[in-house]
Amino acid sequence: MQSHILNVLNLPLMDKLLQLEILFERCTLRQIQELFPLIVHSMFGINGHVLGWGLRTTTMENAPHYFNRLQHFLGVHGIWMQICHKLLNETTKFEIDINLLPRKFIGMLQAGPMFYADLINIDILKHQITTLSLNAFDFYIFHFALYALQPLHTINPIAMQIHNERSKTIYQLLSAEYLENFLPFSPDARIEPVNFSNTIKAPQPLPAQTLQPMRQPKYLKLPSSWRNSNGVVISSSPGSGNTSPQSDSSGGASGRAHVWRSESVLHFFVDIWLRYDIESEHHLPSSEYVRGVRTLVKQVHFFANAARIDHTPLCALRKLSVSMVKGRIYAFLCSLIDRWPLDSSLSVVLELWLSYIQPWRYTLAAVNHHGGINYQPEISRYFDGFIIDNLIVYTHIFMQLLPRFERLDYSVYRNAYMLHRFAKMFAQHDLIGRLQQFERLHSGNTYGFDSPQRQVNTLNRSHNSSYNAQWNPLHSSNIPKLFSEDMHMQIESFLYVISMARNTVLSNIRNLRGEIAERQRSEGYLKNLFKKFMGKSTQDEITLCEASRIPEVLRQSIDAFCRTFNVDMGNLSMLEHDTLPAEPTPPASISGKSFSFFDANGSLDTSKLTPQQMSLNLSNIHPTIDPAMLPIMTNEIKPLVRALHFISESINNKFGTQIAAYYAREDFCGKLTRQLLCPPMTEQWFGKNHGNADLFERQVPARVSLRALGSIPTLLVLGCALCFGQLWCGAPIVGLLALCALFLCYSALLAMLS
Incomplete structure (x- = not known):
């Protein structure tokens, strides 16, 4: 069976998905359990090809068949999610070596968060975490979230092109689908799949996300219960039970059975994605990754804003979700902004920030309004605590x-x-007024408060906010003043x-x-x-x-x-x-200073230039592109334009020297050539290299460009000429020859006048 599955995983994608579906129908649950980790590793390129199944390089534009097939296979209603839930039981666990995880995530595990208490395995002799034991669903979602951290845009040319565009990969679509399903904004939404084993996880408390330590702990902090290297669960505090607030309020295991998946999705995405080590990584994260984090932030807002009207077991998790993101988002944004290049791609970082600080845009009322990006809902007093x-x-x-x-x-x-x-x-609305008021109140004793905590408590009572505004001691002493x-x-x-x-x-x-x-x-x-x-x-x-x-x-x-x-x-x-x-x-x-980057000797001297002057100089630098390489317009036929471009490039590559010689002639032949060919030009464009935007140049010689023949107006003219030849001369080719003769005469006339 092992050799067979390896052969299947080496097949092309479409054949591979088909064979896997057949395999899932024929194999027993025990056999699928043995194959499950191999399929997950193949899917995300672990110990193999780094692209895996190409989830982060496949878009609807470049591969629509692959895109739709992967969505059908991996979606929440797909066969893969059904397999993940079929393997759910108390004994089926899959292990992940701790050394394969990101450094910041390992540091978080060493701090002993309660959620991971029943997932970690600890070597009792070395007093170190060795592995994570996850059920089938958690194993897949954990690897899915980790896959976003791979810097594909730096090691694969296809990914580099995709991640610089606005096109959506299948990975982005699946991320949004999983988040919307397992973190629903509507309290009465049904989390799919519905039918699966109920005895999956022991109930765990849902603590608020604690502040991260300023330095690494010297010793590993053991949670209240943990699993040793032999798989035996040990309790470090006798008599301490693991009671969930959800279990207490919703009737125990039945409520827990439909909540633990949401807990896993929320914790894995937040703990992995928002712990991207931007300072230590040599490469910046891709735009695709930042857009994925924005999707997570928006869905968390939707999820949390429904807590007021939710009386299901999910209510407790909804109330904690925003605080989990809050613990990481500030440091994440600061690091991202510090290193992001100064070009139009900064908009993805800006939109992430704007999405986080506008939770009032992500409510049930906003969904029903369908106002789009220009929709500005009223900022109710409910959000004062968040602000x-x-x-x-x-x-x-x-x-x-x-x-x-x-x-x-x-x-x-x-x-x-x-x-x-x-x-x-x-x-x-009145957002700036509230920010100014809250910033004054955060000034502490200057405004009559004897402690920061008292001022926050007073502010909470005065506005009757549903949020619990916790004072952060890391920032209270040196908070910047906007006003x-x-x-x-x-x-x-x-x-x-x-x-x-x-x-x-x-x-x-x-x-x-x-x-x-x-x-x-x-x-x-x-x-x-x-x-x-x-x-x-x-x-x-x-x-x-x-x-x-x-x-x-x-x-x-x-x-x-x-x-x-x-x-x-x-x-x-x-x-x-x-x-x-x-x-x-x-x-x-x-005034009185030169607006040039160069002095009288032509040497670059920026020591005397202010940022304002440099900005004004840079505003005069424009990217210049060969007209033949411009994006295909709506009045052009894409396949025809691509074919004509290929023909033009073939002619230019083969006869480039002769074309340049004819273009340089001073006689009538040279004048006519200059009317028919594209003139030489200097291409200029901005390229990002190690986080910097540099201006690149390339000399483009005189060349043939047949792109004009790919436009719809040109084809209409050719069609009219063919009809004219058929009606008047009985041969369509006559009308086409007449049009060509007319065009050559017109070009010759322009050549003589020039």
């Missing part, structure tokens, strides 16, 4: 992001929209930089419009009419279309910040969005 508990996540993360936003390039629309999201969050005089001046300086960047964008738009108008005048009326009819847009026109949206977005952002932080907009010298200044006026603090 107090997480005040430092609001204030300090904002202060940490501010200088990074100051250095972004706002000639890119995605960066401008990211700033708009940043400004819009704090401008909603201080120094911070107000920093925000004014920040808004001045944004207004200058906006003026620069307006100036660039005016210059670009002038360049396009000048080129259209030089090309003549006929060529412009032909281009308009064919629906062909140049790179400058595409850039202008995107840049035209930026000034209004920046204006709305500046207006939101000014209203939120009481900044006088008149001090910013911001011009109206419909005016186009000849040159942006430099700030008074840097």
